[in-house]
Amino acid sequence: MRKAAFIFLGFLFLIPFAVNAEVKEVRGMLKDIHWLGHDTFKITGEKVIYTDPFKIKKKDNADIILITHEHYDHCSPEDVKKIQNAKTVVVTVADCAKKLSGKIKIVKPGDKINVEGIEIEAVPSYNTNKQFHVKERGWAGYIFKVKGQRIYIAGDTDHIPEMKNYKCDIALLPVSGTYVMTADEAVRAALDIKPKIAIPMHYGSIVGDKNDAKRFADGLKGKVEAVIMQEE
Numbered sequence: 001m002r003k004a005a006f007i008f009l010g011f012l013f014l015i016p017f018a019v020n021a022e023v024k025e026v027r028g029m030l031k032d033i034h035w036l037g038h039d040t041f042k043i044t045g046e047k048v049i050y051t052d053p054f055k056i057k058k059k060d061n062a063d064i065i066l067i068t069h070e071h072y073d074h075c076s077p078e079d080v081k082k083i084q085n086a087k088t089v090v091v092t093v094a095d096c097a098k099k100l101s102g103k104i105k106i107v108k109p110g111d112k113i114n115v116e117g118i119e120i121e122a123v124p125s126y127n128t129n130k131q132f133h134v135k136e137r138g139w140a141g142y143i144f145k146v147k148g149q150r151i152y153i154a155g156d157t158d159h160i161p162e163m164k165n166y167k168c169d170i171a172l173l174p175v176s177g178t179y180v181m182t183a184d185e186a187v188r189a190a191l192d193i194k195p196k197i198a199i200p201m202h203y204g205s206i207v208g209d210k211n212d213a214k215r216f217a218d219g220l221k222g223k224v225e226a227v228i229m230q231e232e
Contacts, residue, residue: 023225026169026196029149033170035229038073038205041153041172045146047116051153051172053079055205061085064115067092067100068125068155069139073206075099089115093122093140108138120144124162125155132179133157143168152195156180156202159189171195175216176208183212187219190226198226 034042039052047063052074062083067075067090075096084090089103091113097104105113107122114120121143126135133139133156141155143166152168158181171193174180180202181189190198198220200213210228217226 023196026149029147029151029170030197030227032147033151033199033229034232035199035201037231039068039153039155039172039174039201041201043146043151047118047146049118049144049146050083051142052155053083055079056082059083062088064088064118064120065090065092066120066142066144066153067096068141068153069093069133069137070095070099071156074156091115091120091122091142093138095137107140109140118144118146123152123166124160125157126160127156127180128158128160130158130179152193154189154201159185159192163189163192166193168193169196171198172201173198173216174202175200175212176203176206177212178207183215184219186216190216190220190224195224198224199229200226204231 032044038054040054041051043049049064050062051066052068054073054076056079060083077099084102090100091105091107094106097106109122109124111122122140123143125139125141127133141153143150143152150168152166152171154173156179173186175183175186200216203209203212213228217228220226
């Protein structure tokens with residue numbers, strides 16, 4: 001009995017070290033995540049992945065492009081072309097596909113697909129207290145795995161009930177209000193999702209500024225690690 005208790009206490013002692021190792025591994029991913037402004041991220045790992053390319057400054061070669069919905073600052077055909085080649089796979093919802101060309105995979109919330117070895121899940125993304133992004137449009141956020149880490153790009157969304165079921169290590173969340181969550185609402189969303197790291201987005205271009213990102217980070221102090229990225 002005494003031996004079993006000793007083993008159990010030893011196990012409890014090791015838990016913080018295991019958690020710290022996991023967080024350290026997730027932090028290591030930050031060097032592979034590049035914020036290009038608004039909701040545009042370039043994520044490098046097994047593949048080069050772009051999210052919602054908008055105002056792309058230089059040509060590049062994306063392996064996968066994830067587009068959340070059809071608004072011009074998320075589904076921008078001219079920006080897609082700057083990073084698209086013959087092998088690029090564009091993952092998007094049906095109404096965006098009509099505006100684009102090339103290799104396109106159409107998804108809706110709830111779909112799970114594998115593209116070039118990358119696991120991608122489409123999840124709901126919609127407004128609850130405004131009408132810019134209604135649920136009936138079937139627009140999406142994405143949870144995708146890079147280097148063993150699950151990354152969530154929220155798209156233009158409010159704090160929605162489904163977030164309590166999202167499992168991710170890194171959450172990219174809008175914080176600017178008006179069309180999406182406010183910083184305070186995004187804090188509550190992050191607390192529901194419980195990622196190891198939360199990164200604010202959707203500010204500094206159409207609406208919102210660095211103060212929104214700071215308010216978001218301040219609201220998560222001591223609860224979820226928030227990282228404000230520098231635009232590249």
